[in-house]
Amino acid sequence: MKKLIFTLGLCLVAIAGFSQAKAEIGVKGGLNFANVNADEVTGLDYESRTGYHFGLYSLIKVANFGIQPEVLYSVQGTTVTIDGLNEDFKSDFHYLNVPVMAKLYLPLGLNLQAGPQFGVLLSAESDGDDVKEEFKNADMSAALGAGWDAPFGLRINARYIIGLNDISEDGDSEVQNRVFQVSLGYKLFGLGK
Secondary structure, eight states: OHHHHHHHHHHHHHHHHHSSOEEEEEEEEEEEEEEEEEOOOTTEEEEOEEEEEEEEEEEEEETTEEEEEEEEEEEEEEEEEETTOSOEEEEEEEEEEEEEEEEEEOGGGEEEEEEEEEEEEEEEEETTEEOGGGBOSEEEEEEEEEEEEOGGGEEEEEEEEEEOSOOBSSSSSOEEEEEEEEEEEEEEEEEOO
């Protein structure tokens, strides 16, 4: 991890030194309001679950355009209600996500964001039982959002993440992740104007 941070820092110094670019590295975290989009099955109802995410981001900005790759630990999932039962089944999916966001800056630090997100499933549980073998190891998503680069290094973001591939291994039904995220970030250090 130290080597990764050192390498990112060295790249940011080089970019900022040879151009009019602005570069920064920071931390971020926040809440996930997650669910899945699944084929309709009679008697099953999917409801959202609240989770969290945290990790590191880097930003390279030139004029009004920026690229922001991130590495995030993310807890997602769903709650399944079965008609006729008085019990809900809670599923938690733990991912290592790597979004790469293109950012278009508007006045006052406001920005619009869009980009792909690549995810690796670390674990999956349903009511405490390990169900990782029922889900694919990789997830590909599209992320859309907006943010504000506030004064004093504070970063505020909201995103909607739409899963593009089927994460279910059973082949009988198609399941994609859906996550609404709100994040608070802080710039640890930056270079450039």
